[in-house]
Amino acid sequence: MIKKCSGCGVVLQTESPELLGYTRNIDRDLCERCFRIKHYGDYQIVEKDNEAYFNILKKVEQTKDLVLFVIDLFNINREVYELAQMIKNPCLLVLTKRDLFASDIYDKKFMDAVKDLPLDIVDSVMISSKNNRGFDELYSKIMQYKKTNHVYVIGLTNAGKSTMLNQLIKHYFNKECQITTSMLPSTTLDMVEIKLDDNLTLIDTPGILDHSIANVINAKDLKRIVPKKAIRPITYQIKIPQTIMIEDLLRIDLFEKNNITLFFSNQLNMKRYYKTVSFLETLEKHELDVPNNSDIVISGLGFIKCSKSCHVIIYTLKNVEVSIRKALI
Ligand SMILES: Nc1nc2c(ncn2[C@@H]2O[C@H](COP(=O)(O)OP(=O)(O)OP(=O)(O)O)[C@@H](O)[C@H]2O)c(=O)[nH]1
Ligand SMILES: [Mg+2]
Incomplete structure (x- = not known):
C-alpha cells in the first residue's frame, strides 16, 4: 500500500x-x-521541475472546487500573474505576511494591487500567520464560498500556504496539523490532503517554482534576507547620479533626480556611493525604464519604489526575476 x-x-x-x-x-x-x-x-534543497506541478493544476481545474490563492505581500511579482492565468476555479484571494508591513498602511492599498489578477475572485482576505491575524475572516469566508467538500490551496513556492493551513487547522478544527514549513522553496512536494470532517477536506499543494532569490542562495544567507518583522522603508533623495549597494546582493545605479524608497529586510546593510563604482559587474545586469510611481521588484529580496519615471540599472544574482509593477505603497 x-x-x-x-x-x-x-x-x-x-x-x-x-x-x-x-x-x-x-x-x-x-x-x-x-x-x-x-x-x-x-534544510535540504530539493531540485524540482514544474511539470509535476502543472499536472496538479490540471487535476484542480477538473474540479469546480474553491481555491485559496495565497499571495505573499512581500513578493507580488510578474510570476504571480502567470500562475493566476492557469487557474480557472473560483478563488478566495488570501494575502499573507501582513506583519511584514507597518500596521498604519491601509489594507486597501494591498487589496487594490491584486484586484486585477486574471482570476475568478469571489472575495479576498488579509492574514498574517505569524501574528494570527485575519483567521476568523478566512475561516468564515471558506465556509461561505466553498461549493463542495474540497478546498485547494495554491500559490508560488514559499508564499506561506502550509503555515497558513497549519494555523487554520489548529485554531478551528482543534487538530495538530504537521505539514512541513520552511523558508526554503519547494518544501511541500505533492498534494497533502487533510480531511477535517465529512464536509471539509483542505488540500495543500506544492508551490510553483518561481525565480525568487530564495532559489539561488543558501539557507544561512536566506535567513538574513527574509524580513523577520515589519520593514522600515528607507527613502533616498536622488539629486546627482549615484549607486546604492545592498551587500553583495544588489547594486542600483540611478541617474536622474528622484525620490526612491527601499523595502528590504532591515538586517541587510545598505550603502550609498556618490561616485562611479564597479561592484558586482559579474552579476546579471537589468536596464530598466521605470514609469512614475512604480516599484522595481527583485523577487524574494524586496522592492524599490520610484516616485518619478527614470532609467535604472540593476545588478543582482543570476536567475532572479526583476520586474516592474505599479507602486504597492
Ligand atoms: N513573516 C511571515 N512569514 C510567514 C508567514 N507565513 C509564512 N511565513 C514564512 O514563509 C516561509 C514559507 O512558508 P511555507 O508555509 O513553508 O510556504 P509554502 O507556500 O507552503 O511553500 P512551499 O511548500 O515551498 O510551496 C516560512 O519561512 C514561513 O515561516 C507570515 O504570515 N508572516
Ligand atoms: Mg508548503
Whole structure:
C-alpha cells in the first residue's frame, strides 16, 4: 500500500536514502527530510521541475472546487500573474505576511494591487500567520464560498500556504496539523490532503517554482534576507547620479533626480556611493525604464519604489526575476 509523508505529501519509501520520501521505518508518518527540517532546522534543497506541478493544476481545474490563492505581500511579482492565468476555479484571494508591513498602511492599498489578477475572485482576505491575524475572516469566508467538500490551496513556492493551513487547522478544527514549513522553496512536494470532517477536506499543494532569490542562495544567507518583522522603508533623495549597494546582493545605479524608497529586510546593510563604482559587474545586469510611481521588484529580496519615471540599472544574482509593477505603497 502506498503511504505518503504527512509533512510534504511525497510517497514514503525505505529503499533509497538518497531519494525523496526515504524513511527508515515505514510506520512513521514523516520522511527523513521532513523529520530533519522539523527537529533540526536542517534544510535540504530539493531540485524540482514544474511539470509535476502543472499536472496538479490540471487535476484542480477538473474540479469546480474553491481555491485559496495565497499571495505573499512581500513578493507580488510578474510570476504571480502567470500562475493566476492557469487557474480557472473560483478563488478566495488570501494575502499573507501582513506583519511584514507597518500596521498604519491601509489594507486597501494591498487589496487594490491584486484586484486585477486574471482570476475568478469571489472575495479576498488579509492574514498574517505569524501574528494570527485575519483567521476568523478566512475561516468564515471558506465556509461561505466553498461549493463542495474540497478546498485547494495554491500559490508560488514559499508564499506561506502550509503555515497558513497549519494555523487554520489548529485554531478551528482543534487538530495538530504537521505539514512541513520552511523558508526554503519547494518544501511541500505533492498534494497533502487533510480531511477535517465529512464536509471539509483542505488540500495543500506544492508551490510553483518561481525565480525568487530564495532559489539561488543558501539557507544561512536566506535567513538574513527574509524580513523577520515589519520593514522600515528607507527613502533616498536622488539629486546627482549615484549607486546604492545592498551587500553583495544588489547594486542600483540611478541617474536622474528622484525620490526612491527601499523595502528590504532591515538586517541587510545598505550603502550609498556618490561616485562611479564597479561592484558586482559579474552579476546579471537589468536596464530598466521605470514609469512614475512604480516599484522595481527583485523577487524574494524586496522592492524599490520610484516616485518619478527614470532609467535604472540593476545588478543582482543570476536567475532572479526583476520586474516592474505599479507602486504597492
Ligand atoms: N513573516 C511571515 N512569514 C510567514 C508567514 N507565513 C509564512 N511565513 C514564512 O514563509 C516561509 C514559507 O512558508 P511555507 O508555509 O513553508 O510556504 P509554502 O507556500 O507552503 O511553500 P512551499 O511548500 O515551498 O510551496 C516560512 O519561512 C514561513 O515561516 C507570515 O504570515 N508572516
Ligand atoms: Mg508548503
